[in-house]
Amino acid sequence: MKKLKTLFALFFAMFKIGLFTFGGGYAMIAIIERELVERKKWIEHEEFLDVIAIAESTPGPLAINAATYIGYKIGGVLGSVFATLGVVLPSFTIIYLISLVFDKFLSLVWVQYAFRGIQACVAFLILSAGFKMLKKLKKNIFNVVFITLTIGCLVGFSLFAIDFSSIFYILIGGVVGLTVYLIGYIKSKKSKTVIDTRQESEKANGGEE
Amino acid sequence: MPLLELFLTFLKIGAVSFGGGYAMIPLVTDEVIAHGWLTAEEILNFIAVSESTPGPIAINMATFVGASQGGILGAMLATLGVVLPSFVIILIIASVIKGLLKFAGVKAFLNGLRPVVVGLIVGTAITMFLSVILSLNTVYEQVTFDWKALVIFFVAAITHFVYKKITNKNVSPILLIIISALLGMLFYGVL
Structure with a gap:
């Protein structure tokens, strides 16, 4: 109850x-x-x-x-x-x-007139929402390249009537982010093991002398 | 199966939004136009309705597109x-893996898609701008310049910035929509 x-x-x-x-x-x-x-x-x-x-x-x-x-x-x-x-x-x-x-x-008919005006306003509302999010984003190379590429592809594809769902853009972005991270991770591990083995060999050399 | 198609399409959208x-x-626009459910213009009109009614825009759009295609059942699905x-994702986080978002891999995935999402929004706004002001949807169509729409766009922008400057707050989208509706009636109906 x-x-x-x-x-x-x-x-x-x-x-x-x-x-x-x-x-x-x-x-x-x-x-x-x-x-x-x-x-x-x-x-x-x-x-x-x-x-x-x-x-x-x-x-x-x-x-x-x-x-x-x-x-x-x-x-x-x-x-x-x-x-x-x-x-x-x-x-x-x-x-x-x-x-x-x-x-x-x-x-x-008057509602149609009103909505023609409203459409221009909606374009502005979305643009200003986009810019607001843009300002919050960190300005690093990765982000700048990705934003530019996304805008370019989206506008270009739509002008040439090429069908490419936004879902793919998002998934590609996520996968690239993950890949960049994994490459960095593997690299740092490798360089770490290189340093480790170097230190070990130095130790071993020192032991011989 | 249009109902199943509706459900699956919005499931897909919900999973990546x-x-x-x-x-x-951008997600809804792409999918809905690709399926031929609504035209770009109908979507623009509906975004304005969605902004002027309570509730998350995603729910509003799903309900509207669903209702237009499959009545009440379509809206529900x-x-x-x-x-x-x-x-489901929130339930999993709340119950099982509290730290899901702390995994480095998950963070990297989210960092990768974040700029893409912002790019999609700005890109969508640009294509909408071209469509409304120049009637430019694809390069294969005739371009016609609509100065009235451009003026309304700038009035909305100026109102937004002046309001922000004076009150240090964001102007309500509803107010901007009302202003542009009145201007639309004046420009297209009276002039």
Whole structure:
């Protein structure tokens, strides 16, 4: 009975977060913190920071990741299901209802004019989000080369109507990152063993003299 | 099997959508256009709706594309697909391997894909800009310059920077969308 109560509390807390967070991801952090850390005290502030760090390094929306993690902490696997469902349900319902009338709405001529304006704005919104992330990135050769290559390929391929899914770019990036690391690792090991054997041979030489 | 296709496509997107909200846009755009589910213009329109409604953009896009292709069942399957990978990964981290992200190999993988994600977002914005301002989608099409769209783009940019300068806060995307909607009606409807 108490367990059921916890599950519903989780569900409703997350439902509220899902319902009132516009602008996605980072806008949610402050609200999640106020609701779950300060008010409900379901999770310590320190651990909450860990959750954000984890959410940033794993795929998927931040809100979903945070909900799943906190739900698991409070109520196990069932808790994570309830929490995730809670955070998804508001947007699901709202967007589903919009999808039913969106085409009709868009067929109004004044709405079309408005959306022609909005399209220019959306291009700007995405560009500014990209630049914001660009500023946060470390400026090393690896990053600069990769960003330039990605932008060049993406724009070039799309202009020449070449089909190449963004999924591949991401996987290639990850694999190259891993390869560079492994090469560095093997090299450092090799040079270490070279030094080791040199020291040993020096020792052996010293012993002979 | 269009429903299965919806589920699997969004499962794929959910599994590689590192970097949150905006990073999702290039992935969804590519896949949805490649499947012929929506046009580039419809996606642009929907991104604006997604920005103006609550909830993560990924969920909004999955629900919308799913609903447009397979009704309520399509919406459910697409949303389930996009949520499932992060749900499973977080559950694994929370329960079994707390230190998964501390492994050097995992870190190297993430470091490698991070600049790619940023590049994808900027690249997508550039292709959208070319498409909206010049109607330039591919080099095989006629280019037509739309100065009205360019003016609206700059109004959004200037509002963004001036607001930031004065209040030291980011302007809400909803406000920018409303301003550009009004300008759109003025430029295309009245002028």
